[in-house]
Amino acid sequence: MTAVLTADAVTKQFAKDDEAIVALREFDLDIEEGSFVTLLGRSGCGKSTLLNMLAGLTAPSTGRVRYRDRTLSGPDTSIGYLTQHDTLMPGRDVLRNVEMPLEIKGVPAAERRRVAAELIERVGLGGFEKHYPRELSGGMRRRASLARMLAGAPETLLMDEPFGALDAQLRTELQEELLRLWQGSGQTVVFVTHDIEEALLLGDRVVVLGKLGRILLDRKIGLSRPRSADESRVDPEFVALHRELSASLKGDAS
Ligand SMILES: Nc1ncnc2c1ncn2[C@@H]1O[C@H](COP(=O)(O)OP(=O)(O)OP(=O)(O)O)[C@@H](O)[C@H]1O
Numbered sequence: 267m268t269a270v271l272t273a274d275a276v277t278k279q280f281a282k283d284d285e286a287i288v289a290l291r292e293f294d295l296d297i298e299e300g301s302f303v304t305l306l307g308r309s310g311c312g313k314s315t316l317l318n319m320l321a322g323l324t325a326p327s328t329g330r331v332r333y334r335d336r337t338l339s340g341p342d343t344s345i346g347y348l349t350q351h352d353t354l355m356p357g358r359d360v361l362r363n364v365e366m367p368l369e370i371k372g373v374p375a376a377e378r379r380r381v382a383a384e385l386i387e388r389v390g391l392g393g394f395e396k397h398y399p400r401e402l403s404g405g406m407r408r409r410a411s412l413a414r415m416l417a418g419a420p421e422t423l424l425m426d427e428p429f430g431a432l433d434a435q436l437r438t439e440l441q442e443e444l445l446r447l448w449q450g451s452g453q454t455v456v457f458v459t460h461d462i463e464e465a466l467l468l469g470d471r472v473v474v475l476g477k478l479g480r481i482l483l484d485r486k487i488g489l490s491r492p493r494s495a496d497e498s499r500v501d502p503e504f505v506a507l508h509r510e511l512s513a514s515l516k517g518d519a520s
Pocket residue numbers: 280281282287288289307308309310311312313314315316460
């Protein structure tokens with residue numbers, strides 16, 4: 267396998283009131299180029315800390331993160347990161363936020379407007395182009411952030427629970443849209459979720475994380491695509507995988 271992103275014996279600890287908090291210990295992971303990997307884990311197991319390191323935003327305490335053949339030492343334009351918190355620019359409306367990565371690349375105004383408008387439509391925000399972030403709901407801001415990340419067409423996409431705050435219908439629509447955009451793109455996606463069904467509907471591979479980022483299960487998912495949520499729920503293979511992932515999450519005792 268050609269690994270595009272690698273965590274190599276990564277440990278991350280934080281200092282808090284003179285005490286060391288270990289978030290991740292001796293963590294190893296290879297992400298294959300062009301794959302869609304979902305990281306599944308309960309709250310506090312170190313998923314966001316891991317993504318921050320995979321994005322080059324936080325340095326590991328020990329160990330290293332490699333992107334292709336280089337050690338990552340800061341943010342990289344090849345890697346798009348949709349964080350859990352809002353990073354839209356408050357002084358820009360939706361259209362100008364989504365255009366930002368294209369602006370940075372020097373794409374001419376008419377072209378970037380066209381690409382941004384299409385993505386805004388795809389994430390279901392058509393009609394809100396002129397709205398400022400403060401005028402949007404939390405879910406709408408997430409969708410605008412998603413469109414902005416996609417506008418940059420990064421080689422690798424890191425996504426931290428992007429659809430967690432959305433209603434079920436919208437969540438399904440955006441999962442499907444994301445898969446449509448990803449398939450055939452050659453892009454690599456690392457998608458964090460705590461939802462077993464979401465992990466299975468999206469991933470080629472699901473990595474289940476336990477405390478301190480311990481890998482509880484690393485499972486290839488051979489389910490055919492497209493995977494509809496309604497049909498999957500009654501598919502015996504899907505149900506068996508769901509059970510397996512659920513058991514591995516529950517088994518994280520130590
Ligand atoms: N900046 C920080 N300072 C101190 N402790 C931190 C910091 N960031 C994370 N931690 C700790 O590291 C651990 C892992 O946190 P992290 O946010 O990575 O978990 P998570 O799996 O993403 O959780 P959630 O699903 O709730 O977002 C937690 O115990 C958390 O308290």
